[in-house]
Amino acid sequence: MLQVTDLAKYYDGQPVFSGFDLHLPAGRFQVLLGPSGCGKTTLFNTLTGVTPKDAGDIVWQGETMSHLGNLCAYMHQKDLLLPWFSLMDNALLPARTRGLDMAAARERTTQLFFRLGLAGFESHRPHQVSGGMRQRCALVRTLMFDRDLTLLDEPLSALDAITRQRLQHLLLLLQTEFSKTILMITHDVDEALLLADDIFLLSPLPMAVTRCFSLALPKPRAFDDPLLLHTKAEILGHLEKGGVS
Template sequence: MLAISHLSKRFDDLTVLEGFDLTVPRGGVTVLIGPSGCGKTTLFDLLTGVVPPDSGTLSWMGDPLPHLGAVGAYMPQKDLLLPWCSLMDNALLPSRIAGADPGASRRRAGAFFRRMGLEGFEAYLPGEISGGMRQRCALVRTLMSERELVLLDEPLSALDAITRRSLHGLLLALQREFAKTLVMITHDIEEGLLLADELLVLSKMPMKILQRHSLETPKPRRPDDPGLIRSKTAVLARLDLELSHETL
């Protein structure tokens, strides 16, 4: 379980988070959705140690931590593949940094490449393949870190709808197969409802949780499922209300 308690962060006179609390159950998919600029990415920066909090505590499985760098993997919106390295070399970066056995790491990465439909492209450079393939390689690299906790910051937002839908299935399959705990930021309400075990609707800054939606419909889900449509309507209504307050 990930526990965030009383987390606060200010940048000069801008309060992004103030006493923010969040508990993420182990082994599920928690999706965060909120207005643009509400502080979601800053939250991930705090969790990964990119910026220090002003106050607050973090813990993973009951162990207090200054940040999640030692226990979590992070996949940002951009794939951030090294353009001069092959796809396989990009995927192997976490293993090399960790000093893992090179042969075993290559075999493991090869298995992920087959699972992701990247077999045969191991020697290609990132500039020689599509955006969807680059994102799949970035996902392989994230999984190669062997961390149970995975933070995903809009990892599919730059992709077309068809590619995104195919990667939804891969994310869910890999999350179940490898018992990952996923925390995902998205602006796409339907995407969040298709993937989440729990979806959290966030306010504008200073960010707080406005709504929690527990989704018990079995996965994979269909966009035309009546329960999903009801949840989408409720999320849209709450976000519209939050944004309308901003314009008054």
């Protein structure tokens, strides 16, 4: 579905990454794990055209393009909700800009609000709710883009442990339900092990993939699964050696 080859991005003449390759087959859930400041958000921004790439090829379903733009849904690390809109209106923005049937979109948003614990807060403004609630609203908005490929930049980072666990399960369900291909950034090894088909470990700046783990385990997964525990030990061992968070 997505093939990235030799991608490079420089800030002030210094590479954030160069010669960066990524292959994302349709239907997979891939997770990027790397230390703070290594270039993960910059990678997403470069893929989507928020910032221009300096070199490399981005091939989407066989077609070479300068960036993916709106072909993918992108949940930014910052929630980017519009402060003067209610949570519901923020979540409905993708449907509105695409000229979709608003009654159907509202129904779907209402369902997602319910499933993500936002029911009753539809008419609140972003400043009237918690950071975790804003993050969940941003997740609903991302899902309402309804793209085959979804990029999630630390989508669950502002959530407490219980809510986070609930939403991890929900993400899995949604991936199946919306038949998504997902590329997600997280700092949480357990989260990666629970959700990912492939986990890419990244080096500090300039960013490169240092190891890839593929987990052929059915989902939902149990934390005491021997293969999962073995992979976790390998990942933690690698992170300790490489100084990756």
